[in-house]
Amino acid sequence: MLKYPSWLPRFATAPFCPSEVQGSVAIPADSPPWKRLMLFLGPGLLVAVGYMDPGNWATDLEAGSRYGYALLFVILLSSLTGMFLQTLSMKVGLITGKTLAELNRERYARPVNLVLWFLAEIAIIATDVAEVLGSALAFKLLLGVDLAWGIAITALDTLLILGLKGKGFRTVEAIILALVATIGICFAVELFLVQPIWPDVALGLMPSMKYFQEAQAWYLAIGILGATVMPHNLYLHSSIIHTRQVQPTRQGKKEALRLGTIDTVASLGLAFFVNAAILILAGAAFHASGSGVVTGIDDAHTLLAPIVGTVVAPILFAVALLAAGQSSTFTGTIAGQIILEGFLNLKIPCWQRRVITRGLALIPAFVGVAVWGEGSV
DSSP: OOOOOTTSOOOOOOTTOHHHHTTOBOOOTTSOHHHHHHHHOSHHHHHHHTTSSHHHHHHHHHHHHHHTTTTHHHHHHHHHHHHHHHHHHHHHHHHHSSOHHHHHHHHSOHHHHHHHHHHHHHHHHHHHHHHHHHHHHHHHHHHOOOHHHHHHHHTTHHHHHHTTTTSOHHHHHHHHHHHHHHHHHHHHHHHHHHOOOHHHHHHHTSOOOTTTTSHHHHHHHHHHHHHHSOHHHHHHHHHHGGGBOOOSSHHHHHHHHHHHHHHHHHHHHHHHHHHHHHHHHHIIIIITTTOOOOOSHHHHHHHHHHHHTOTHHHHHHHHHHHHHHHHHHHHHHHHHHHHHHHHHOOOOOHHHHHHHHHHHHHHHHHHHHHHHOGGGO
């Protein structure tokens, strides 16, 4: 095992370093079935956050504004694929008692593991760049600050993680639940305001090749799939499922698999609603009104008020964007720690992990804004 560098300070870790919270949520065998289910819910919600982060917004907005509801079925198929893969990941974690990263370390030679670890780290940093820019854009839309200042503000989320040490894993899940609920409520109100034509929305859920003669439709479909099914979520799910105390009997594991499947499907169903709501909002507000194609999140925010007819719509849009960016902060940190511990067997305090990941994400974010300007986001 790699040693922790002696020159780094040894602060207590946050409440979600995987090795420290294993089995921290008790599931009493004699409790009612509904209570056991309530106690088991949570890991799927943390995974679902990755399915609705700011990286999904741009593709959903462009797909809706360009093709109306026609690509809604792509979101549905992507979500079903995600449910299948996440359920497999959860089952692997429960049955083996190990994470996906640990199993890779045991199965593959060290050079292969290093390559897999490096690719996983790059994926997390790339995801974090989208979270940084999404949160920064939300600060710009809500507070009127420059995008560069918004990016700087996002660096402060490390202090939030430090403040959570010793609070317990359920506290993290409660915060994520509050943020996800905020996103869901905002989009429910948005859909009420734009009044989409629901029969047309239902038709969008039916697979159709109508627009796939155009290359752009393929690009958007691939973008939706890539932004929805994210590799680091598989590592994440195989680990955080261990926070639940599972009875070591055959019956105990069968019940855990059943409850874990319910948690996964329900949570990713919520993520599907959010992604579908973004596309439906764009289809109803921009495509149906003939406002043209929206390729930027800030453009969508600017156009919402005059089209919908109320200033509430863009405010809710920005609040949901901020909640999406901040909720992803937690899951990115946890996934990074899982990958580091699993592939390299190296453990460092989570706050340091967060500083490294967010620091590496801030650099390309600042450079992109400086070189290409705020309009490139």
